[in-house]
Amino acid sequence: MSGRILPVVFYGRKTLAVARDLLGQYLVRKVSGRTRAARIIEVEAYIGPRDRACHAAKGRTKRTEVMFGDPGRAYVYLIYGMYHCLNVVTERKEFPAAVLIRAVEDESGIIDGPGRVCRAYEIDRTLNCHDLTQGQLLWIEDRGERPPKSKIVASARIGVDYAGDWAAKPWRLRIEHVPQRRRTR
DNA sequence: AGATTGATCCAT
């Protein structure tokens, strides 16, 4: 099974459009000679220097630098000293924005939560800044399984209460028929 | 509800 590797022009668009269009696409990971793929079912958008939930709102630092660069790169960071989160960089160069991959589905079932996705697919900071458009190590491809717009449900982003008004933006997108794990926060 | 865990960032 294979599909069309998403090119730079896919990523270099408005972040919400990229986020929506990433749903149903396949995250593909090649590690030690084995290739695995998982369908993306939930994402979150982080959009620009004014979005207080976006790491780049704190400025351009070594960590956030990749978000200011070319679209189609991976932004991978360590959170709580234990888990990794995978984002894809969007928009034009110099405009910091990204889409967080929050949940996927593969033959083993649903992998819910960005830390679990990275753990299951062996994604860590060695892949930070990785070019997702080259079909090597890690990429995203279109297998023609994108959901209709009517099946996408939007809600507030998770774990960004510190972001004031920006926390309420409905920038978390999920394919609706996929059951959601209960969350207490 | 509380513990875990370490890189990062900024104020002391």
Add this chain to the structure above:
DNA sequence: TGGATCAATCTG
């Protein structure tokens, strides 16, 4: 250079 913070998850 220390210490608060954190796009999370696991165990109770």
